[in-house]
Amino acid sequence: MKTVFINGLGLIGATMARIIKAANPATTIIAFDPKQENITTMVDDGVVDSAVDFETGAKQADLIILATPVSGICSSLRQLAELDLKSGVLVTDVGSSKETILAAAEPLMNRGIQFLGGHPMAGSHLTGSKNSRLDLFANHSFFLVNGNASPAAIKEYQVLLAPGQLHFSSLTAKQHDQLVSATSHLPHMVAFALTNTIIPEVDDMAIDPGIPSGGLLDTTRIAKADPDMWTAIFTSERADLLAQIDQFQKQLTRLRTAIAVDDQDSIHDQLQAANEARLRLEEKR
Template sequence: MTTVFIKGLGLIGSSLARAIREGHPDFRILASDPDPKTQEYALSQQLADQMLPGLEGAEGADYIILAGPVDAIKADIRQLSQMDLKKGALVTDVGSVKQAIVDQAQALTKKGVDFIAGHPMAGSHKTGAWAGRALLFENAFYFLIPASQAAGKRLPELEDLLKAARVKWLQLTAEEHDKIIAQISHLPHIVAAGLVNQTEDTFAGQPLGTRLAAGGFKSITRIASSDPTMWSQILLNNSEDILKQLAEFQAELKEVAREIEAGDEAALYDFFQKAKISRDKLGPDQVGAAPGHYDLFVNIPDQVGALADVTRLLAEAGISIVSLQILEIREEIDGVLQLTFAREADRQQAKEILAAYEMKK
């Protein structure tokens, strides 16, 4: 019987467990997680056939998935390299930084163990095993970086293991991955957190300012709610790329400050115009959506029952909502409701239903 061992049953690890269970119901899944509540939940929901401490279940596994924070993944790889793993075992991970993990994985490669670094570009505002779902990854990019030529030949094998995740596979180098993700994910998280902290300091002793920080401010700083432990480790493990891109962003801000000080309206116009053109190319319906998620923005009137009308219409159509958020609501002015769906088909159907609803208002 094929055995899969998963270390870490948070949002990503538990979602992979669900996908493997769906795609390979005959496979045996062993798992490890330090949280007693997660252990109990995993067994009750059949995410795992057995929960084990540490890496105890890894030695006899055909596939080993490391789904903890980056530093934990590196420590697990070091420990695995000292263990007598099953012949032909394939090891992979889900970390947000790849070069540091691939470098660490050379300890496995030297022992003849195949390692394929992985990173599913999917997430949720929710955390923990109970937030996981097999469809979390649907249509999301899933990066794969083989640590050796031998491991590269086993890419189809790993893709088959996770076939029920329905992802878009993308192979690239660890260097390419870390540079791209530093710019489109790591830097935005720093900017969002910095803006929230600076706003908190600015409005110290002036609670009205914080209360008014809604609408666009809440939208662009949403990712500042991310896990501090995870993001501290990500920044330290991808420091070279992040420091370079952070310096370039700081230079951009200094240039804007210079243009404001000089009263250079033409330069400021060009600054915003360039950004508008670039952002619009991303697509108005998809920009800002998490990979694997599909966002729909709906104008709703500031009336009693307006939100209930929207959710009722979608429920009657059998459309499941991943999350919803009111981006802006003021008296006598339409608010903007952001609805997130797991499937593009759901988003499109909801768009048609709610377009008819908006016309009636």
């Protein structure tokens, strides 16, 4: 993979570029991003060799990485299906809605072009290439959802990402979307809703709250995430997210009922179960 084209140099796309350049400095990385500051940062850092338009970059590449919001990835896949791409090119992405993306990649795969879905399970509320870094994905899962890529192409891609210290896991698009909806999409939704619940109430008190409590800051940190990206995620993964919201509402109702009737045993049991479950999560890291 001598030439890599990355469409989108936000936090994730720029991090991918840094990992690939670290793997092989001789690799030519070309990129497109509508924000000039993202391009400038990566070119000045010596990671991206040049900026190109989408069609030019796609036609020159041995590897194409789509690193825009999900709606943009789907649009790019449809555009790629109409272009004359290099023989043996591998197309991949970093989006979080794999069933939607795999469906959009069908016309591309029907032409015999290799597609491999990808999704790093790491990120930050910070955005833009200026916040990208080589170790952003280190010791986190990187999910692979294969469309029609050959074992050799997948292996070559994994080798190219070795400096990122990723833990690769292969699964189906449905498995991916169910898992990510529960572990990422629902927590972000809750953080957004919790912030919108608490902050207006505090503001209406007309009292300076001083330094906010650690509990508030901890549980709402991810509400600082990019609204454009998360709007695209929520609307592309409606069914799975709505199912997770229903399950969350059941848990809230169960706890609310116990509080309302002063059922201290039930309250304690629910909190204890959550405490133990959270500790098990830490043991897996």
